[in-house]
Amino acid sequence: xxxxxxxxxxxxxxxxxxxxxxxxxxxxxxxxxxxxxxxxxxxxxxxxxxxxxxxxxxxxxxxxxxxxxxxxxxxxxxxxxxxxxxxxxxxxxxxxxxxxxxxxxxxxxxxxxxxxxxxxxxxxxxxxxxxxxxxxxxxxxxxxxxxxxxxxxxxxxxxxxxxxxxxxxxxxxx
Amino acid sequence: xxxxxxxxxxxxxxxxxxxxxxxxxxxxxxxxxxxxxxxxxxxxxxxxxxxxxxxxxxxxxxxxxxxxxxxxxxxxxxxxxxxxxxxxxxxxxxxxxxxxxxxxxxxxxxxxxxxxxxxxxxxxxxxxxxxxxxxxxxxxxxxxxxxxxxxxxxxxxxxxxxxxxxxxxxxxxxxxxxxxxxxxxxxxxxxxxxxxxxxxxxxxxxxxxxxxxxxxxxxxxxxxxxxxxxxxxxxxxxxxxxxxxxxxxxxxxxxxxxxxxxxxxxxxxxxxxxxxxxxxxxxxxxxxxxxxxxxxxxxxxxxxxxxxxxxxxxxxxxxxxxxxxxxxxxxxxxxxxxxxxxxxxxxxxxxxxxxxxxxxxxxxxxxxxxxxxxxxxxxxxxxxxxxxxxxxxxxxxxxxxxxxxxxxxxxxxxxxxxxxxxxxxxxxxxxxxxxxxxxxxxxxxxxxxxxxxxxxxxxxxxxxxxxxxxxxxxxxxxxxxxxxxxxxxxxxxxxxxxxxxxxxxxxxxxxxxxxxxxxxxxxxxxxxxxxxx
Numbered sequence: 001x002x003x004x005x006x007x008x009x010x011x012x013x014x015x016x017x018x019x020x021x022x023x024x025x026x027x028x029x030x031x032x033x034x035x036x037x038x039x040x041x042x043x044x045x046x047x048x049x050x051x052x053x054x055x056x057x058x059x060x061x062x063x064x065x066x067x068x069x070x071x072x073x074x075x076x077x078x079x080x081x082x083x084x085x086x087x088x089x090x091x092x093x094x095x096x097x098x099x100x101x102x103x104x105x106x107x108x109x110x111x112x113x114x115x116x117x118x119x120x121x122x123x124x125x126x127x128x129x130x131x132x133x134x135x136x137x138x139x140x141x142x143x144x145x146x147x148x149x150x151x152x153x154x155x156x157x158x159x160x161x162x163x164x165x166x167x168x169x170x171x172x173x174x
Numbered sequence: 175x176x177x178x179x180x181x182x183x184x185x186x187x188x189x190x191x192x193x194x195x196x197x198x199x200x201x202x203x204x205x206x207x208x209x210x211x212x213x214x215x216x217x218x219x220x221x222x223x224x225x226x227x228x229x230x231x232x233x234x235x236x237x238x239x240x241x242x243x244x245x246x247x248x249x250x251x252x253x254x255x256x257x258x259x260x261x262x263x264x265x266x267x268x269x270x271x272x273x274x275x276x277x278x279x280x281x282x283x284x285x286x287x288x289x290x291x292x293x294x295x296x297x298x299x300x301x302x303x304x305x306x307x308x309x310x311x312x313x314x315x316x317x318x319x320x321x322x323x324x325x326x327x328x329x330x331x332x333x334x335x336x337x338x339x340x341x342x343x344x345x346x347x348x349x350x351x352x353x354x355x356x357x358x359x360x361x362x363x364x365x366x367x368x369x370x371x372x373x374x375x376x377x378x379x380x381x382x383x384x385x386x387x388x389x390x391x392x393x394x395x396x397x398x399x400x401x402x403x404x405x406x407x408x409x410x411x412x413x414x415x416x417x418x419x420x421x422x423x424x425x426x427x428x429x430x431x432x433x434x435x436x437x438x439x440x441x442x443x444x445x446x447x448x449x450x451x452x453x454x455x456x457x458x459x460x461x462x463x464x465x466x467x468x469x470x471x472x473x474x475x476x477x478x479x480x481x482x483x484x485x486x487x488x489x490x491x492x493x494x495x496x497x498x499x500x501x502x503x504x505x506x507x508x509x510x511x512x513x514x515x516x517x518x519x520x521x522x523x524x525x526x527x528x529x530x531x532x533x534x535x536x537x538x539x540x541x542x543x544x545x546x547x548x549x550x551x552x553x554x555x556x557x558x559x560x561x562x563x564x565x566x567x568x569x570x571x572x573x574x575x576x577x578x579x580x581x582x583x584x585x586x587x588x589x590x591x592x593x594x595x596x597x598x599x600x601x602x603x604x605x606x607x608x609x610x611x612x613x614x615x616x617x618x619x620x621x622x623x624x625x626x627x628x629x630x631x632x633x634x635x636x637x638x639x640x641x642x643x644x645x646x647x648x649x650x651x652x653x654x655x656x657x658x659x660x661x662x663x664x665x666x667x668x669x670x671x672x673x674x675x676x677x678x679x680x681x682x683x684x685x686x687x688x689x690x691x692x693x694x695x696x697x698x699x700x701x702x703x704x705x706x707x
Contacts, residue, residue, distance in 0.1 A: 004365050005289045012357045016395050023399025023429060027414060030425050039492045070418065111417050117490050168418030173411075 039117050055089030056152040063150065066164035067096060073108055073167045074101050075136075080143070088152035096129065096165065099141035107135045108167045110144075115162040122151040123161065130165060189697050204299065207291035208697060209276045210594075212298050216273025217587075219301060221663060223265035226309075228656050230258040235652040237635050238645050251635035252320035253312065259323030260341075263441065264348045265305055267575070270583050271444040272297075272355050275383050277594060279359060281688035281695060282377045284368025284704045289361035297354035304347035311337035322633060324434070325400075327415035327426040331407040339408065342401045349394040356387035356394075363387075368687070370706035374468070377686055378461060381468050382447030385475045389436045389443070392479075397433040400426065424489050431482035439478045442574065443471060445542075445582030446513055449535050451686075452585050453517050456532035457524025458683040463516040470509035477506045487558045496555045503553035507546065514543055529681075530604030534585035537612050538578060545573030548623070563633075566626025572619045577612070584611075584662065591666065592680045596694035597673030603665045610658035617651030 033039075063086065065079035076099040086092050100106055110130040114120040125131075129144035136142065150161065190211065192202040206212060234254050237245045246254070276294070280287055288294045311318035316335035319325070330338060363376070363384045376384075403414040403426075413419025415426045454461045461467065483491055483499040517539050526532070548570040552558055561567060584607075592598050621644040626632075630641050637645065676693045687706070691699050 001365060005361050008361045008364060009290065009293075009357060012360060012391055015391055016353055016357075018395075019392050020395035020399050023396040023432075024403070026396075026429050026432065027403075027425065030422070030428060034422075037492075039495075109418065113417075115490070118492060166417065170418065173419075 039120075054152065055087050055149075057087050059088050059156075060085050061088060061150055061154070061158075062160045063092075064160065064162045065094070065096075066162060068164065068166045070166055070168045072169045073106070075099060075106075075108070075167060076101060076141075077165075077167055086150070088150050088154055091126070091147065091149045093145065093147045095143040095145050097141065098134065098136065098144055098167075100136035100138055103138040105135060105137045105171075106169060107133050107171045109133050109170050110165045110167055113164045113166070115164070116158060119150075119154065119158050119161045122154040122158075123163065124149055124151055133170065205295070207287075207295050209280050209288045209291070209294065210695070210697065212288075212294050213273045213276030213278075214594075215298050216269045216276060216301075219298075219305075220266050220270035220273060220583075221666070223261050223269070223305065224659070225663070227258050227261035227266060228659065230254045230261070232652060232656050234258070234635075235649040238637070239649045241637050241639055241642055241645075243636060246635070248635045249317060249320055252322075252633070253318040255633055256319045256322055257308070257312070260308065260345075261305070262575075263323065263437070264345075264352075265301075267441050267579055267583070268352060269301060271383075271386075271441075272352070274379075274448070274583075274586055274590070275355075275359055275444070278590065278688060279362055279380055279383060280366070281691060281699060282380055282686055283363065283366060283371050284687050284700050284706065285362060285366035286698060286701050288358050289366050290358045293354050294358050297351045297358065300347050300351040300354075304344045304351065307340050307347070308344040311335075311340045314340070324430060325404065325426075326430070327404060327407065327423045331404055331415055334408070339405065342405050345401045346398055349398045352390050353394050356390040359383055359387040360391070368700070368703040368706055371687075374465065375706065377447075378450035378464070378467055379444070379447035382443040382450070382471050385471050386440050386443045389440050389475055389478070393433045393436045393440070396429065397437075400429045400433065403429070424486070427486050427489065428482070431485045432479075434485065435482040436475070436478040438571075438574075439474055441579050442542075443474065445538070445579045446471065448582045448586035448589070449517060449538055450513075452531045452535040452589050453520050453539075454685070455589070455681050455683045456529060456535070457521045457526050459520055459524040460685075461516070462519035462522075463512070466512050467516055470512040473509040474506060477502060477509070481506065484553055484558075487555050488562050500553055500555050504550060507550055510546060514539060514546075529588075530599070530601060530608055531585045531589035533605070533608045533612075534581045534588065537608070538581045538585060541577035541581070541615075542574055545570060545575075545578055548573065561626065563631055564626040565622045565630045565632055568632050569619050569622035569626055572622070576619065577615050581611075584608075587662075587666065589681075590688075591669055592676045593688060593691075593693050593695070595670050595673075596675060596692075597669050598676050599665050599669040599673065603661055603668075607658055607661040607665065610661070611655060614651050614654035614658060618648055618655050619651075621645075621647050621651075 062083060064083040065081065067077045067079055069075055069077055077096065079094060079096050081094045084092060084094070098108075112128075112130050114123055125146070125148045127145055127147040129146065134142075134144060190202055190206065190208065192198050203211065203215065206215075231254075233246060234251060237243075237251055239245075276288065279285075314335075314337040316337060319330070319334060319338050319341045321329035321334060363380055367376075403412070406412040407414050407416055407421075413421040415421050415423045417423065450461055450467060481499055481503045483495060484503045487496055487499075521536075528536075548566070552561055552567065552570055588599060588604055625637075625641045625644045628641070630637050678692050679689050680693055681689075687700075687704060688695070690704065
């Protein structure tokens with residue numbers, strides 16, 4: 001009886017350790033699923049693409065731009081255009097204004113997010129300030145470029161896309 | 175199970191070894207490895223926590239009596255919602271059922287004790303310290319955790335008070351406790367059954383606990399993982415849930431609800447087990463469809479792992495996933511329906527009597543089903559967009575947890591208390607407790623449906639003026655319900671201290687091995703295994 005109990009205890013403890021590991025395994029599983037299916041509005045390497053070759057002049061899409069500061073970034077940050085109407089496949093260039101309102105140098109990273117999430121994989125960026133970290137000295141300002149197009153294969157039921165950027169302070173992380 | 179087996183001769187029938195004075199008393203309870211002692215400790219801890227967390231709920235109800243901030247500070251209100259949820263789940267329902275399992279499972283399967291008695295002692299004695307640690311956060315600088323029991327990141331990582339770390343360690347301790355308790359229950363049921371007690375002869379309470387124990391072993395480590403990631407994000411510079419470092423707060427919800435949904439079945443399956451014991455006794459019939467009850471329990475446990483994202487319909491998950499989780503969620507109503515129909519069929523044409531345990535059991539079947547139906551409403555994706563984060567959700571889960579699970583706890587306590595103590599509880603007081611509770615619980619939770627459908631958000635210490643009347647009714651119902659529970663505590667204490675003696679069977683219609691033992695059962699029961707025909 002006692003050996004049977006010990007054996008069962010050992011097996012169940014292994015299950016416990018396995019499930020603890022599974023909790024952590026959910027992190028890479030989640031990330032790779034989201035990336036491969038393009039379902040949570042995250043922009044991946046696949047979104048960096050060359051200039052579009054053809055466009056669909058029969059459809060018009062509305063693209064809205066949103067800029068947000070994380071609470072730890074006291075910057076002025078806004079898009080120069082609030083929204084734009086364009087054809088799928090049409091290249092569009094705009095810039096975001098950023099101004100460091102503090103007295104010291106700060107390095108930030110812009111994290112993009114797209115709504116609806118399923119539109120994420122059709123938004124192709126040729127040039128984006130979010131590809132690199134941005135540094136500004138105290139009270140310095142700049143216009144940051146964004147050049148993108150929406151893939152013409154985008155599903156017909158998507159008519160409006162919201163592209164949002166949030167600035168995060170990464171000065172301390174470097 | 176043969177009820178005619180007479181009590182076996184217990185050659186070493188002695189009480190607990192207890193030394194003199196306070197030291198002797200403390201030593202007895204701290205070092206005990208007896209399943210009955212540990213069961214008692216679990217149940218008393220649960221009773222104490224029930225009043226602590228219930229008091230917190232009443233504080234919230236006082237604040238919500240009137241619109242506007244009048245009584246408590248909003249931050250304190252948020253701490254109350256968090257603590258109320260955590261303590262009610264981990265400190266009341268789970269320990270109470272573990273206590274019943276400790277008392278009942280060895281007696282029901284004809285075993286002398288739990289399989290791993292010292293582990294059993296450890297799993298209980300972690301708990302009081304876990305709850306002291308959790309409650310200590312309330313008096314720390316910055317206040318206690320204030321982000322709800324679901325601990326969503328980044329509220330629990332970036333914006334949380336420093337005391338959150340203590341909550342994280344407290345959750346770790348509760349997790350260790352319930353994992354150890356579950357391993358013990360699995361080992362007891364699988365290895366310690368009396369000869370002839372085959373798996374398909376196991377009492378339903380043992381079956382539901384066996385499945386629950388497997389669920390706990392599978393999910394508590396995942397919760398431990400989630401809170402460990404929170405801790406790492408808070409202090410060790412990782413970015414599991416921090417978008418700035420490439421993480422994703424939605425990931426927290428996925429991990430949490432992978433734990434959280436099976437957790438609700440951890441709470442409700444032992445309740446199903448208790449009801450499946452009580453209803454046949456007072457209907458004087460065997461449980462209808464025993465085999466189907468067993469399979470339905472297994473089905474519910476399996477389905478509980480593939481429905482978690484129904485808590486996250488509005489996070490922007492893709493349509494295909496919403497449909498899958500919606501249909502999987504609705505599928506759970508099939509095995510649950512089997513259970514409800516089987517209870518009703520057990521009562522059908524039975525010679526029913528309505529002692530207090532049976533009253534609570536019948537009320538359970540009715541009101542749990544009610545909560546189940548609002549759950550079906552919530553499972554519909556388009557409707558959920560409207561109900562999400564309103565008082566309708568609060569009404570739904572309180573209907574399944576209070577007139578559902580807590581009523582099953584009352585039913586189980588009144589049903590087995592005469593066996594445990596050897597004394598009959600006061601039936602008149604029990605009936606008062608039942609009627610006051612049943613009426614007030616509906617005054618308390620029914621109007622929450624209406625204010626929820628009208629758009630009153632949950633977890634907010636204030637509301638729009640038009641909800642005032644209903645909120646006043648809710649608060650009044652809450653206080654009647656809260657005060658009625660004092661009758662329960664009084665009745666339990668009275669019964670422990672004395673009362674009319676009961677025989678071994680206690681109830682006319684009771685069946686099973688535990689009723690072959692005298693009431694109260696000897697300190698060491700079934701030292702020679704009984705034969706089950």
